[in-house]
Amino acid sequence: MLSRVADSLYWTTRYLERAEHTARLIDINMGLMLDRSRVSAERRWQRVLSAVGAAQGLGWNDDAAGMAGEPGRWVGVTALVHALCFDTTKHASITACIFAARENARQIRDEISTEQWQRLNGLFHEISRLRTAMPSERNLAEFLPTIIDGVHLFQGVTDTTLSHGEGWHVLRVGRYLERAWSITTLLDVYEREVFLGEDSDDAGEYLEWVGLLRICTAFEAFCRVHTSDLTHERILEFLLLDPDFPHSVRYAVDALHNALEAIQQHTRTQHGGELMRVAGRLKSTLAFAQIGEILAQEPVRYLRRILEQCREIHDLVYTVYIQYSVETALAV
């Protein structure tokens, strides 16, 4: 497979995964805002911005400043949410992600199945229609589920219409690397902002925890394992280390490792050693971790370490498969 094609495949699913995650993040937080909450709107949305990696430097702070005064608060939040959904000048916005995913897919139109292209193209046109409307809650109530459904449908047709060969595995690498990254980032934000060990039986706190699980589509799955008896430890354990739940970090890393291994077999590359070492190490770290140990040390540091390794894997994917130097390639 051409490296350029692999590059586009990888980013198609990365962007889609990101769009879906951000959509759920906004959807859940919009819902939480309706309840009486100790958390000020400003802190809540600052948290959302941190979770999408846009806390600083992307020009959101101007919008956030508008939220400070009580009378202007709601306007500020609406504007911010609207920007998070529709502003194509902001890389983290959902629309920007979908547009980027479609552009990547368009470049390799004949490498993916017609069904995949039609799903993605349909999503693109649906969004183009919705984003022209005036900002309103109803508009968002239509937009966010459209994104989530659209991405799910794309994943469905990907699995049922595309050959499960090298390209399919590259799509999985993009999806699961993004998932591991975004769930870990989210946990990192909650570790610093929400799980501060205060009175945990507080109803407001409880809502926030349910919110976290919902963002990861994990509430029902969590209850089936632990009942709705939420504790910091159990939530973190479930989202970080559960081997079976598809939105846990461990599951995502396992799937990522699996896909990378398959690609290595397909390409028979001689240069994949370091990549497989780093991916394998991350996989084992999670497989053999214990929540007690993680909490006893600094959980934030543990999460940051995972993020670093994800970034390392991304870089190595590029050096091994996409942007390798001519000298290394010829040195075999």
Next chain:
Amino acid sequence: MTTVPVRGAFEHPLLRDYFMDAAFDEMFDGDGAIRPHYAALFHELTTLPPEEIRRRKQSADASFLMQGITFTVYGREEGTERIFPYDLIPRVVTGEEWDRIERGLTQRITALNLFLHDIYNDQKILAQGVVPREVVYTCQQFRRQMRGLRVPRNVYVAIAGTDLLRLNSGEFVVLEDNLRVPSGVSYMLTNRRIMKRTLPSLFRDYGVRPIDHYPQALLATLRSLAPEGRPEPTIVVLTPGVYNSAYFEHTWLARQMGVELVEGRDLVIHDNVVYMRTTAGLKRVDVIYRRVDDDFIDPLAFRGDSILGAAGLFNAYRAGNVTLANAFGTGVADDKALYAYVPAIIKYYLDEDPILNNVETYLLTDAKQREYVKQNLEKLVVKAVGESGGYGMLVGPQSSAAEREEFKRRIEADPRNYIAQPTLNFSRSPCLLEDGSIGPRHVDLRPYILFGDKVTIVPGGLTRVALRQGSLVVNSSQGGGSKDTWVLGTSQEAHAFASSR
């Protein structure tokens, strides 16, 4: 021109707007009688209920849409991706007509390749004054870099698409040779696929000669041109990318041949060897069917600001490590001014008379001819020599006085850049109109020629239609459409076919 009264067939309500004048009509002869090879088609069209025709047309349109058979129109801001307009009524060419076309095109491509070899090597034809040196040297497509360079099998033009017109007399003539990166072959083949589904029984009864083997023939041609010592060559199609108007065709051809579609950025040149960058490492490339113009293919050798090509490609080519089809510098042979010398070129190299004639052409570098052209602009068509696709041309009878003044200025400023031809009244073919009736529209014919170890011309081509009534411009970028071209067996074959059924 007077309209000929037509008997019989024109009484049919479908033909209520049909008309004929001096132009050759593909379906009716001069007396308004149906030409024999159109009789079965005409019968089918007039006996199918109108709603059935409409239904088939809709289903054909939907099929084009679903397959994403689109092209891009330059110079328009919105809606630049469009379906190629398609006409349901095939154009029928008899076996005898085709035989002449095939021989004529073979003769022409052979002579033009000899010409290219000569001007990039010994230049005998220039030394003997058959073609003036200045016509070659002033051509922007003449590539000095190609001088003395060895080309596999001496084939410079491996893939050509030649535009033919049919004059009032019924004779096919060559309007222009496209020897650089001719496009449209994917439309020829997809038209055929859809046509087989639209009029299946008629198609079978006609015994239409097949064209579906074009991709294999193209692959065989490319393989035959591989550098020496590469018995299992890796072949790729090089595209400028997704924004090119013919991108659909590039992906389609790559897929049909089962080869990789690459962009310039996928290629790496190391030690004068071309590689493509794959996830499994660098893979050597031996033959490139390039759909990128000379100017853009190598920023080191040609335009430095090009990001479409691959740096160092020309050196690899010069070293003989990779074959490009077509070679560099073939544009000198389809220059519109050089075109006037093609009959002489055929005579010079093959000692034969041209089987397919040229259209009369005025060279504007010649003072006398230039003066004539300037006085008679309203009767002539003026074309820029380097342009194609219907851009940069003046159609005299349909131009305004201001446009003619503008062209006079341009011609004075740069006479070498323009040629003029009489406004041709070329043939019309019946087409299905918007309102469901049948009317005549001007058509041309572009057959595709492959030249590797042998010349292959699949029997057929792209018949382009000027869909607007009265229009003489068939280019897709100017609102033209296309239709399937049915080449029949020769009458002997047809007879054998009929008796075997």
